[in-house]
Amino acid sequence: MGIGIPITAAPPVVQSAPPVSAIPAAKQARRTTRFRISFFNAFPPSLIYPAQSAVMKATLEVINQVQADGVIGKYAIGGAVGAIFYLEPSATLDIAIFVTLQNVPGSSLLTLAPIYDYLVARGFKIEKEYVIIAGWQVQFLPPGNPLEQEALDQAVATEVDGLKTCVMTAEHLVAIALKTARPKDFARILQFIDAGVLDTNKLDQILSRHGLLEKWEHFGDKFLGNL
């Protein structure tokens, strides 16, 4: 981060110190932490980080190129990054990209291999289920059920610094979170409710269409009480 950003502030003053090998491990750890703290005090975030989301933009540019080259069809940002389109930002380490995959000729199977092959051929690295694009762990996910397919089909178009992209609707993100049902998904649903960004009629229709009304009532009993 911060490459190419003009830094005008004076660098932190580094005092002479004994060689690292002469310092016990615990003391080294304390010294490293102190250095990091003093580094961030000397260089405020506005100097360390770019004024535009250059890294995320670079990630989306690559994904758009994958789409333009016909490797994937329509895509939509889901998960935590999709949620911050509607909510306040919260820390996440990966980007979930739901994609329409092209059928392999002569096979009814849908496979992510063409995406991985395309990106590996261009020098991108694979780590577990992620592709590392511009420093971000990107996970490509084919829709695994009718709800995710509908969320992908009805995703809303938006722009990031002039770059076109698509994000799932708030109601679909909530329905998928309810279906996925991990503690962090429930926390995200509560954030959506708290933010007041949900169209309740639309959410009711989605939950009803995908058989999630009972789960929703259970969620309400457990987390919303008498609200």
Add this chain to the structure above:
Amino acid sequence: MSEWMRRVLASKRETRKRLAGLPFSEKLILLEKLRDRSLLIASSPLRQQSLRRG
């Protein structure tokens, strides 16, 4: 709940509302900062030590 606590919670709600109202591209900048700081905290030798200790 004390008056002071009520004010703290109201202030938190207001900040969250303001952040939620930012343009998507500005939120992505904040997201990158949050991610980098999470990684920095995760790589801290102090955290590594506590993980090793269990």
